[in-house]
Amino acid sequence: MATEPRPGTIPAGRLITVTGIDGAGKSTLATALVQRLNAAGEKTVLVGKHTTGVPVDPALSAYVDGLNALVYRRDAEVAQQCGDHYWLLALAAWYTLQDRLIVRPALESGTHVVLDNAHHKILARYAVNPGVPTDLAEQVFAHLTIPDLVLFLRIDAAEALRRKGGFTSLEAGHSGAAGADFVRYQDTVTDQLSHRTDPGGWVWIDVAGKDRGQVLDDAAEILWNRFALSTI
Secondary structure (H helix, E strand, C coil), rough: CCCCCCCCCCCCCCEEEEEECCCCHHHHHHHHHHHHHCCCCCCCCEEEECCCCCCCCCHHHHHHHHHHHHCCCCCHHHHHHCCHHHHHHHHHHHHHHEEEEHHHHHHHHHCEEEEEEECCCHHHHHHCCCCHHHHHHHHHHCCCCCCCEEEECCCCHHHHHHCCCHHHHHHHCCCCCCHHHHHHHHHHHHHHHHCCCCCCEEEEEEEECCHHHHHHHHHHHHHHHHHCCCCC
């Protein structure tokens, strides 16, 4: 049931995150969902891994963009030399700035945020990394804004690979270059994501065998039922 705002206040926006393994269709759904919500009169913004624009502050935008370049626009071979602890803390710094400077201000202004590439998949990856304590990974992300809803896209890793057509070394956990290595690693990530689900905030969407429109309709129906939004 939707909560009525106090007179004279702006109702807070909702934070909706999309998670799942590589190839599940997270970015496709997130983009389409923002378009659907805005078309329904629900002011919504898409925040992804390259969103660096800080409203009305070019200097901060430039700073956030610089951090984004370090984290996501780096040489893959150099990245592997930096080690897992470095990348955990670098990613924590990136998510912290994006949450503080972009996500929270949007929510406070009454704008919904659809967050693509949320930190849940990173936690799942580190949970299967024996070189980094799981507790440490959880702690460095613990302060981030808690989503109002997490849409967990479920798909078999083999089908995800067929959709993608190819994969990076990171997407196979640096375990090998064969398709079986991708499937094996993504299966472990799926298991970890499943263990982290919260019945109150996570909703699973089975995307296997569905086209983009069907997945979008499923997600929109979930939002309608959860938040009583405008006609979607």
